[in-house]
Amino acid sequence: MTGWRGGAMADQRGRTAVVTGANSGIGLITARELARKGAGVVLACRSPERGRAARDRIRAALPGAEVEFRPLDLADLSSVREFAAGLPGDRLDLLINNAGVMAPPLRRTADGFESQFGINHLGHFALTGLLLPRLLGTPGARVVTVSSALHRLADLDLDDPNSERRYRRWIAYARSKTANLLFTHELARRLAAVGSDVVAAAAHPGYASTNLQSAGARMEGRRLTERVVRASNALFAQSPSAGALPTLYAATAPGVAPDSFTGPALLGWRGSPAPSRRARWTLDDTSGERLWAASEELTGVVYEGLEGPRTTTG
Numbered sequence: 001m002t003g004w005r006g007g008a009m010a011d012q013r014g015r016t017a018v019v020t021g022a023n024s025g026i027g028l029i030t031a032r033e034l035a036r037k038g039a040g041v042v043l044a045c046r047s048p049e050r051g052r053a054a055r056d057r058i059r060a061a062l063p064g065a066e067v068e069f070r071p072l073d074l075a076d077l078s079s080v081r082e083f084a085a086g087l088p089g090d091r092l093d094l095l096i097n098n099a100g101v102m103a104p105p106l107r108r109t110a111d112g113f114e115s116q117f118g119i120n121h122l123g124h125f126a127l128t129g130l131l132l133p134r135l136l137g138t139p140g141a142r143v144v145t146v147s148s149a150l151h152r153l154a155d156l157d158l159d160d161p162n163s164e165r166r167y168r169r170w171i172a173y174a175r176s177k178t179a180n181l182l183f184t185h186e187l188a189r190r191l192a193a194v195g196s197d198v199v200a201a202a203a204h205p206g207y208a209s210t211n212l213q214s215a216g217a218r219m220e221g222r223r224l225t226e227r228v229v230r231a232s233n234a235l236f237a238q239s240p241s242a243g244a245l246p247t248l249y250a251a252t253a254p255g256v257a258p259d260s261f262t263g264p265a266l267l268g269w270r271g272s273p274a275p276s277r278r279a280r281w282t283l284d285d286t287s288g289e290r291l292w293a294a295s296e297e298l299t300g301v302v303y304e305g306l307e308g309p310r311t312t313t314g
Helices: 024-037 048-061 077-086 115-136 149-153 169-193 212-220 223-236 245-252 285-299
Strands: 018-021 040-045 069-072 094-098 140-144 199-203 260-268 272-274
Touching: 018 024, 018 115, 024 040, 024 048, 024 245, 040 048, 048 069, 069 077, 069 199, 094 115, 094 223, 094 245, 094 285, 115 140, 115 169, 115 272, 115 285, 149 169, 149 223, 169 199, 199 245, 245 260, 245 272
Parallel strands: 018 040, 018 094, 040 069, 094 140, 140 199, 199 260
Antiparallel strands: 260 272
């Protein structure tokens, strides 16, 4: 893994990929680099205007690239269902669960979920479940879910997953990123239990300069905070291209282990992809089962045929 760069990526011709949040930042870079290596890529984005613009940018940079835009709003489960039902073909090699929001003011999704838990976790949980038959039917398929090193700020609170009692934006963000890792852990367990070769893995970009960090301040009109965040990004963050490398590694490198967590090598901040530290609670089987059950109940999406192992308590 040492020194791995995007240029080392294997040929992706003949493979199909869905990348959520592919209109900007790490998602756009991930989609572009997969297309560069020959994959057919679906840009799954909320905004039609920005999604089509991203598609056109990739096509202009890579003439002949097989890339298309399809609308997907992870804050609305009806949109998730419509996207999954309308996706052409019967195979899917790569599902990159990349889209997310970071520390916005308290908002609710169309289905009433706190926006970070709803978009970052529940929307992707539903999408993965609805696309599961394609993934199971595609040899060597992978599901890569983008988490964050900030997950270590907080474990889940499944007694109040939607912040009904109290909303603290950064704690809610950390919990949604913990949910990403617990989802990956439990999905990997269930895939192994049925003998599937689908790999569920996670990645994080370290500190990468994207619009994600300043979005919350922009939504609230806090211009000074937005300017400070942008200045910090310019001084300390690595580029979106570097931030996308852990995701690309997890999606395409040979020998990626199920339930692995890949991030930048240098203190989890920047550098080439490397195994990343994760909180112990993201590896807890009982917590994974509880999150899975809650997610199925909240979304109405059941992973048929993937009931998985069960832990026992003494």
